[in-house]
Amino acid sequence: MDWAGWPDTYDRVLLDEVDSTMAEAARRAPTLTTPTWILARSQTAGRGRRGRAWRNPWGNFAATLIYRPDGPPDQVALRSFVAALALYDALSKVVPPAKLSLKWPNDVLLGGGKVAGILLESTGVAGQVNWLSIGIGINLTQAPSMAEVEPGAVPPVAVAEFTTARLRPEGVLFELAVAFDALERSFATYGFEPIRNRWLAHAAKLGETITARVGSDNIVGVFDTVDAAGNLVLRTPRGPKAIAAAEVFF
Numbered sequence: 349m350d351w352a353g354w355p356d357t358y359d360r361v362l363l364d365e366v367d368s369t370m371a372e373a374a375r376r377a378p379t380l381t382t383p384t385w386i387l388a389r390s391q392t393a394g395r396g397r398r399g400r401a402w403r404n405p406w407g408n409f410a411a412t413l414i415y416r417p418d419g420p421p422d423q424v425a426l427r428s429f430v431a432a433l434a435l436y437d438a439l440s441k442v443v444p445p446a447k448l449s450l451k452w453p454n455d456v457l458l459g460g461g462k463v464a465g466i467l468l469e470s471t472g473v474a475g476q477v478n479w480l481s482i483g484i485g486i487n488l489t490q491a492p493s494m495a496e497v498e499p500g501a502v503p504p505v506a507v508a509e510f511t512t513a514r515l516r517p518e519g520v521l522f523e524l525a526v527a528f529d530a531l532e533r534s535f536a537t538y539g540f541e542p543i544r545n546r547w548l549a550h551a552a553k554l555g556e557t558i559t560a561r562v563g564s565d566n567i568v569g570v571f572d573t574v575d576a577a578g579n580l581v582l583r584t585p586r587g588p589k590a591i592a593a594a595e596v597f598f
């Protein structure tokens with residue numbers, strides 16, 4: 349693998365097997381000085397959002413970027429949109445971009461099915477984020493079966509179903525790191541607005557009726573926008589509703 353063009357302010361660690369790249373990032377954090385991408389060819393205890401397991405068969409992509417982002421926690425949390433757009437840009441190199449879309453808060457869809465997920469974890473004290481870990485899983489060669497995902501979830505798909513290109517996790521890491529670096533620089537210079545606008549340009553189901561599950565409540569409304577704080581804004585019969593955290597169903 350030719351790494352020429354790798355963003356030189358980032359380190360990379362390539363592992364054959366690990367429990368979870370999130371756990372590995374947390375173990376390395378105390379001694380890290382440089383933003384670092386950790387890629388694993390397989391994970392034995394991959395984790396997803398909301399405490400779910402993330403199965404990671406050989407051939408799929410699993411990596412975590414760990415770094416010290418600038419800004420207060422609310423700005424740090426917006427890096428999930430930066431990561432989603434970086435995934436959009438990286439995957440656009442191997443599949444038709446028109447088939448990609450972004451599902452709030454941080455899934456990437458391909459042909460309407462879930463192809464990638466993002467998990468953010470951070471540590472900090474006194475309102476200051478110390479380390480942020482952005483975990484990214486991509487179904488490159490294999491997607492889980494419907495039986496393995498939550499009822500009502502969008503069906504999982506694999507990148508391999510949409511391209512004949514050779515898909516290697518290292519190659520995807522390269523594209524992802526380059527894209528993330530460019531977007532992170534944009535975020536540092538111009539803030540969230542350009543990222544938000546680009547994210548909205550690729551949003552799945554914008555202007556359509558969706559359901560946001562918040563705890564045990566289902567809020568049904570028209571997906572109006574994502575606001576400057578990253579909230580999902582739904583138009584409901586009772587007026588606009590800004591939702592900070594939810595599971596979205598189509």
Ligand SMILES: O=C(O)CCCC[C@@H]1SC[C@@H]2NC(=O)N[C@@H]21
Binds near residue numbers: 367371398412486
């Ligand atoms: O639930 C989701 O959609 C998020 C899944 C995130 C999975 C990735 S794979 C790399 C990193 N390591 C983990 O254990 N989880 C994340």
